[in-house]
Every structure is written in structure tokens, then in C-alpha cells.
Amino acid sequence: MIHPLRRLGLLVLWLALPLHAAELTVDVGYGQKTYTTAQLLARADARDVAIPADVAFKRAMRYRAVPLKALLDGASPDDTLQFVASDGFAAQIPAALIVQAHGSVAWLAVEDPAHPWPTLEEIKGDAGPFYVVWTQPEAMKIGPEQWPFQLVSIRRQPSVAERFPAILPDPALKTDSPVQRGFVVFQHTCFACHTLNGQGDAKLGPDLNIPHSATEYLREDLLRAYIRDPQSLRHWPQARMPGFDRKALTDQDLDNLLAYLHHMAGRKAQP
Secondary structure, eight states, X not given: OOOHHHHXXXXXHHHHSOTTOOEEEEESSSOOEEEEHHHHHTOTTOEEEEETTOTTTSSOEEEEEEXXXXXXXXXXXXXXXXXXXXXXXXXEEETHHHHTOSSOEXXXXXXXXXXXXOOBTTTTBOOOSEEEEEESGGGGTOOGGGOOOSEEEEEEEOOHHHHOGGGOOOTTSOTTSHHHHHHHXXXXXXXXXXXXXXXXXXXXXXXXXXXXXXXXXXXXXHHHHHHHOHHHHSOOTTOOOOOOOTTTSOHHHHHHHHHHHHHHHTSOOOO
């Protein structure tokens, strides 16, 4: 039997352990690398970064962060990078936005176990241990889906078109058509949380085309309202879907997104 004083000592030691210490896996095609919280915080290029309008916390934040580009040595601007979170969120971000930045700069914010970040009100949980944040995001029109938190891995992937052909619109359509433009919007705003025709890596939201497209069971005005502010249509305290205001998604982008979803409703494919 453990003596009560020793048991108390073990409890104090357990409480002192870094509960948020974690590992990040990075693989851009030249072998997998693993970075621990301690390693990242100790890097010479780690610095304090101020984010005036943080996407996750909805306010100004400061982080200890590492330039994300420094962790992607060997990545080509033509690569597609997949950022996977512990909750099933899977964002596809063009490597060019990070390695050929023109104004916006991506940072990997690292949660210090000694100074944990606040709880995220929307999910009643933690954004750590790793979170991609951007300085001057407006310069390159970085969208809210390109700020993945609870990050566990970054991997180079083939293009979305190669991996998931069932989400492609009719190839006969012109590249500047509303449907094709909407396909681009879909990849930036929806594909990180939803699958379509059963294809995609995300595990958070329902499929947007099978068995029924959202365009088939929601009126156009209600669907628009839902995308702008999900809670305005269906109040659900545990809801995870963010709203997309006109800064994140212009009216023209929304028109194009709906054109794509309408088009894909006629191109259902079972996984």
C-alpha cells in the first residue's frame, strides 16, 4: 500500500506534468520528421507573434510561434499540403501560399504547457497543441479554413483532382464558369470538414451530395443563411460549423459555390 504522503507527492508530480506536450508529424516527401513541443519552443527562429484578429479566438492573440516555411524544407510551390487536426478536420492548403508568400506569412503557433491558451468557446475545448496562424492574412486572401488548430500532422499529398475524382465538375465546363469557380471555393471553404460523393479526408461534417445534396432539401435563401450563420437557421450549442461572413466569403463566391453544389447534385456517385 502506498503511504498517504507518498500518494500525495505522486499526485503533485502528476499535476505538474506538461499535459499539453505533444508531437507534430511533418512529411513533405523527403522522410517523416517529428517535432515535439519542447523542440519547437526551443528553436532559434521561435518568436512572439501578434495576431490582431485571430480566427479561432475571435480577438487579438499573442503566440510563441515558428515560421511554418522553416518546417517545410523541400516543399515545392506546386505541392498540396494536407493539415490534419485531432478532431478530423483536414485542410488542403497550396504550398505556394506558405513557401512563396507575398504579404501573408504562415506561423506554427506552439502551446506552451506552462502557459496554456484559453478555452475555445465554440468547441468548449483547446486549440492546441499546434495552430497555424497568419500575419497579414488579407494580403493573400487567406480564408478561415486555412487556420487549422489542434494540428497533429502536415503531409504532402497529390492534388485534390487526382485523389478525389468524384468531386470534379464536368470537365467540359470552361475554367472560368461559375461552377468551376465554385469548385475552387468549395475546396477552400467546405472540403476541410465535409466529403462529397463519399470522397475526402474530413471527418467532421456530413457528405454534401449523398444521399441528398444540401441544395435539394434546403431552399436557396435558407441555404445561403445557413452558410452565413448556421446558428441563425438551426440553434445547436454543440455545432462546430463556423459562419462565413462577406469578408470570408463574398456574395460572388457564395453564388459560385451554390452553382457548384447544384451542378454536383446531378453528378452523384456512390463511394
